[in-house]
Amino acid sequence: MRRFAPLLCASLALLCASASMAAEPSWAPGKVIRIISPFPPGGTSDTIARAMANYLSGALGQSVVVENKPGGSTVIAVNELRRSPPDGTTLMYTTTGTTSQLPHLYAKPPFDPFKDFTPLGLVAYNKVVLLANANAPYDSVAGLVEYAKKNPGKVNYASFGAGSLPHIVSEALSKQAGISMTHIPYKGGADAARAVMAGEADILFDASVSAIANAAGGRVKLLAVVGPSRIASVPNLPTMAEAGFPGFSEPGLEQLLAPAGLPPELADKMNAALMQAAKAPEVRSILDRGGFDPVYSSPQEHQRIMKKSYDYWGGVIARSGVRLE
Numbered sequence: 001m002r003r004f005a006p007l008l009c010a011s012l013a014l015l016c017a018s019a020s021m022a023a024e025p026s027w028a029p030g031k032v033i034r035i036i037s038p039f040p041p042g043g044t045s046d047t048i049a050r051a052m053a054n055y056l057s058g059a060l061g062q063s064v065v066v067e068n069k070p071g072g073s074t075v076i077a078v079n080e081l082r083r084s085p086p087d088g089t090t091l092m093y094t095t096t097g098t099t100s101q102l103p104h105l106y107a108k109p110p111f112d113p114f115k116d117f118t119p120l121g122l123v124a125y126n127k128v129v130l131l132a133n134a135n136a137p138y139d140s141v142a143g144l145v146e147y148a149k150k151n152p153g154k155v156n157y158a159s160f161g162a163g164s165l166p167h168i169v170s171e172a173l174s175k176q177a178g179i180s181m182t183h184i185p186y187k188g189g190a191d192a193a194r195a196v197m198a199g200e201a202d203i204l205f206d207a208s209v210s211a212i213a214n215a216a217g218g219r220v221k222l223l224a225v226v227g228p229s230r231i232a233s234v235p236n237l238p239t240m241a242e243a244g245f246p247g248f249s250e251p252g253l254e255q256l257l258a259p260a261g262l263p264p265e266l267a268d269k270m271n272a273a274l275m276q277a278a279k280a281p282e283v284r285s286i287l288d289r290g291g292f293d294p295v296y297s298s299p300q301e302h303q304r305i306m307k308k309s310y311d312y313w314g315g316v317i318a319r320s321g322v323r324l325e
Helices: 002-022 044-060 072-083 096-105 141-150 165-177 189-198 208-216 264-278 281-289 299-320
Strands: 033-037 064-068 090-095 117-126 128-133 156-159 182-185 203-207 220-226 252-259
Touching: 033 044, 033 072, 044 064, 044 090, 044 264, 044 281, 072 090, 072 096, 072 252, 090 096, 090 117, 096 165, 096 252, 096 299, 117 264, 117 299, 128 165, 128 189, 128 208, 141 165, 141 220, 156 165, 156 189, 165 182, 165 203, 165 299, 189 203, 189 208, 189 220, 203 208, 208 220, 208 281, 252 264, 252 299, 264 281, 264 299
Parallel strands: 033 064, 033 090, 156 182, 156 203
Antiparallel strands: 090 252, 117 252, 128 203, 128 220
């Protein structure tokens, strides 16, 4: 019997591998699948999208490519998705700004997140970190506010552009704390972070993965977490609420969307493969390093969470006074 053991083990391994692949059937056989990214290459969400695309290319046995369509506060990418047929060949990897924030920034919203998209699944919750230039004369949110009150308008905050999450949250903090800060918009997260490291700007609400990496290199210092809980890799960093500024507890969404009109059975099939890709080691390592909280939702759960996030950010934006024309 022992001589058959290696053969039995090999057979079991083959069956397990086959079962794993069977859990990820191709939903568009023979076609190129596009994942639209509304951000410039190199950002955190773009990196996650590319890692998922690489995994899916092997698992599905077909080409899965990421196309960057930055600009217009994600509206350019949104319009590309809306023009695409609801056949599973085009989807978008995006964040909270697209579905929860952007529609609230316009008197006439450029799209309706509940009519123009089909939710495919929530990958993770993200957290934003308030960071400052390494030489800033404060080491906490309270210290920042005290400095800003003594020096009105002299604190420059960077953002990823007008209407971006850093813009909204910075203005919300300004209103709540009763301070005046100067907004300096940049073309993306990488440019905004470089500006703070170079001293062109003083603070930035940045993605956790890049904020943590830059702090580890001594190029910035971290002040607080925007989210409901601390980040495991930086356990001494308080949340905004713990720092004395409640109202910044809702996490951001890392999410996948398809055009409106996608058949429910196709959405479920895509969700199964996409969530399997989100659990792949190469993707999970990015999430873990960046302080993300994995979710792996169904399309139905994604829809519910998206509505909750939409309502929350509507209130924050109303308080911040940020508007786009």
